[in-house]
Amino acid sequence: NGSQGHIAHAEATASDGGHALSEVVPKKKKVVLLGTGWAGMSFLKSLNNPTYEVEVVSPRNFFVFTPLLPSVTCGKVEARSIAEPIRNIIRKKNVDISFSEAECVKIDPQNKKIYCRATIDSHSKGEEEFAVDYDYLIIAVGAQVNTFNTPGVMENCHFLKEIDDAQKIRKNVIESFEKACLPSLSDEERKKILHFVIVGGGPTGVEFAAELHDFVNEDVVKLYPKVKDLVKITLLEATDHILNMFDKRITNFAENKFGREGIDVKLGSMVTGINENEISTKARGNGKTTSTPYGMVLWSTGIGPRPLIKEFMKQIGQGNRRALATDEWLRVEGFDSIYALGDCATINQRKVTEDIAEIFKKADKDNSGTLTVKEFQETLNDICERYPQVELYLKNKQKRNIVDLVKEAKGDAAKESMELNIEEFKAALSEVDSQMKNLPATAQVANQQGAYLAKCFNRMEECEKNPEGPPRFRGTGRHRFHPFRYRHLGQFAPLGGEQTAAQLPGDWVSIGHSSQWLWYSVYASKQVSWRTRALVVSDWLRRFIFGRDTSG
Ligand code: FAD
Ligand code: MG
Ligand code: MG
Ligand code: MG
Numbered sequence: 340n341g342s343q344g345h346i347a348h349a350e351a352t353a354s355d356g357g358h359a360l361s362e363v364v365p366k367k368k369k370v371v372l373l374g375t376g377w378a379g380m381s382f383l384k385s386l387n388n389p390t391y392e393v394e395v396v397s398p399r400n401f402f403v404f405t406p407l408l409p410s411v412t413c414g415k416v417e418a419r420s421i422a423e424p425i426r427n428i429i430r431k432k433n434v435d436i437s438f439s440e441a442e443c444v445k446i447d448p449q450n451k452k453i454y455c456r457a458t459i460d461s462h463s464k465g466e467e468e469f470a471v472d473y474d475y476l477i478i479a480v481g482a483q484v485n486t487f488n489t490p491g492v493m494e495n496c497h498f499l500k501e502i503d504d505a506q507k508i509r510k511n512v513i514e515s516f517e518k519a520c521l522p523s524l525s526d527e528e529r530k531k532i533l534h535f536v537i538v539g540g541g542p543t544g545v546e547f548a549a550e551l552h553d554f555v556n557e558d559v560v561k562l563y564p565k566v567k568d569l570v571k572i573t574l575l576e577a578t579d580h581i582l583n584m585f586d587k588r589i590t591n592f593a594e595n596k597f598g599r600e601g602i603d604v605k606l607g608s609m610v611t612g613i614n615e616n617e618i619s620t621k622a623r624g625n626g627k628t629t630s631t632p633y634g635m636v637l638w639s640t641g642i643g644p645r646p647l648i649k650e651f652m653k654q655i656g657q658g659n660r661r662a663l664a665t666d667e668w669l670r671v672e673g674f675d676s677i678y679a680l681g682d683c684a685t686i687n688q689r690k691v692t693e694d695i696a697e698i699f700k701k702a703d704k705d706n707s708g709t710l711t712v713k714e715f716q717e718t719l720n721d722i723c724e725r726y727p728q729v730e731l732y733l734k735n736k737q738k739r740n741i742v743d744l745v746k747e748a749k750g751d752a753a754k755e756s757m758e759l760n761i762e763e764f765k766a767a768l769s770e771v772d773s774q775m776k777n778l779p780a781t782a783q784v785a786n787q788q789g790a791y792l793a794k795c796f797n798r799m800e801e802c803e804k805n806p807e808g809p810p811r812f813r814g815t816g817r818h819r820f821h822p823f824r825y826r827h828l829g830q831f832a833p834l835g836g837e838q839t840a841a842q843l844p845g846d847w848v849s850i851g852h853s854s855q856w857l858w859y860s861v862y863a864s865k866q867v868s869w870r871t872r873a874l875v876v877s878d879w880l881r882r883f884i885f886g887r888d889t890s891g
């Protein structure tokens with residue numbers, strides 16, 4: 340029932356008598372957006388079609404620039420500088436947008452309704468819960484930390500996901516140094532307090548280790564000279580390498596740099612449990628278990644679905660998944676009016692091999708039952724748009740042209756004719772699906788998805804008026820939506836000491852001080868407002884001139 344019902348018209352009732360027909364205004368379509376993180380903020384910023392009425396529901400009335408959270412942990416940047424009030428963003432819009440500080444606790448797709456619980460302390464119980472109807476629901480609630488059910492993690496570890504977390508870490512780091520300076524302690528006790536353990540060698544864990552090391556080198560040596568030599572930083576990683584989503588050159592550089600600086604990187608080290616005093620690990624090679632006293636642990640091993648999403652997935656038969664599955668237009672599988680994006684969702688990319696008959700039929704324009712090279716070539720753009728793996732395959736295998744694909748698929752028969760029958764077409768594309776991969780859970784993806792979805796909403800009316808093509812190839816007409824395509828712009832891994840590793844598209848790798856400057860300028864320019872940009876840049880300057888603020 341796709342578009343019907345959304346353009347409901349306000350009824351001009353008979354009893355209104357004198358009122359003219361011109362007062363009949365189309366009722367605005369109600370869009371409910373869950374979440375004010377990267378995906379939600381980006382959607383709001385790009386939405387500019389005033390025919391919608393938007394209600395934003397999120398337990399947090401501000402957006403957080405997460406890439407700078409590690410900088411907050413040791414006082415390089417202030418927490419306030421990386422938060423932008425969501426009301427600042429929506430007040431500048433030409434669209435009717437309201438905000439409720441609440442958490443969505445249940446989604447009822449049959450009745451197009453969500454149930455919410457206010458997160459503000461309220462005296463009267465009755466006001467805490469409410470329901471909201473929607474025409475379109477956009478789920479952008481992100482993900483939560485994943486402990487992999489490791490005992491003791493929830494109780495004893497720090498996490499780095501929200502602003503509060505970063506502030507708690509900062510306070511705890513500074514308190515650790517103050518505590519270690521108390522006269523009553525033995526050196527053994529001081530060493531325990533100043534043993535910082537990081538679990539997880541991904542970008543967040545590595546950046547925190549680097550921040551902490553810089554803090555010790557640049558400020559602690561001057562401020563806490565008595566205990567500076569008792570500090571120890573340990574980084575535990577379960578696989579063979581840290582930063583393993585990056586180029587090998589970056590991984591090697593980071594491991595060597597940390598090694599030289601005395602950060603103890605323990606690879607192949609699985610954490611099996613944590614109690615108040617000790618962290619237990621198991622070495623992957625020999626299975627040896629070790630328990631080590633610690634002062635503070637940061638747990639940074641990955642993300643998992645929030646309870647709301649887990650429950651919703653169960654409701655709609657996706658119970659065995661780790662994130663909500665959507666199609667390439669970011670619609671939750673099976674629901675035309677529910678969209679999901681960012682860390683809570685994953686695009687269920689279609690396999691070429693499963694759709695091969697349809698692709699063939701579509702490419703065979705003259706219905707001859709075979710494809711000429713020309714016919715193949717002409718549909719290639721459409722195929723690549725719907726199936727990005729084909730483009731990747733052609734790129735990676737250096738088989739940039741179709742003639743090679745055709746020749747290989749036909750073998751000796753290619754000498755007689757270059758036309759493909761369906762079996763040969765299947766053979767030509769049989770390996771492309773091996774190039775499929777899920778998009779990473781990053782701000783970059785969430786940001787692009789939010790902007791993409793807003794564009795779809797901006798043009799939805801226009802698109803609904805134009806007939807759609809066959810569903811498999813919806814993206815091909817001029818007036819129709821294109822499926823979401825991710826454009827990777829590269830990624831950074833700050834490694835401390837004013838050095839950053841940058842990996843840009845085309846496997847361009849740069850490591851060192853020059854990339855640190857690139858990092859500063861990219862992160863300044865990506866700020867969502869001039870206000871936060873000014874705050875962040877002045878924090879950086881303040882630190883250069885005065886060092887970190889260590890008042891805990
Ligand atoms: P989030 O940004 O997490 O937003 C989720 C929103 O939903 C929040 O506002 C939350 O309050 C709200 N919410 C939660 N539950 C509910 C509910 N029940 N109802 C309504 N609203 C709800 N990515 C990069 O690309 N580059 C980086 O350098 C980078 N660095 C990072 C550093 C750190 C420390 C962290 C934690 C992440 C980093 N990321 C980075 C990843 C990036 O932050 C995430 O991929 C991104 O935030 C995902 O956006 P999202 O909108 O899906 O979720
Ligand atoms: Mg969001
Ligand atoms: Mg965010
Ligand atoms: Mg995702």
Ligand code: MG
Pocket residue numbers: 703704705706707708709710711714
């Ligand atoms: Mg033909």
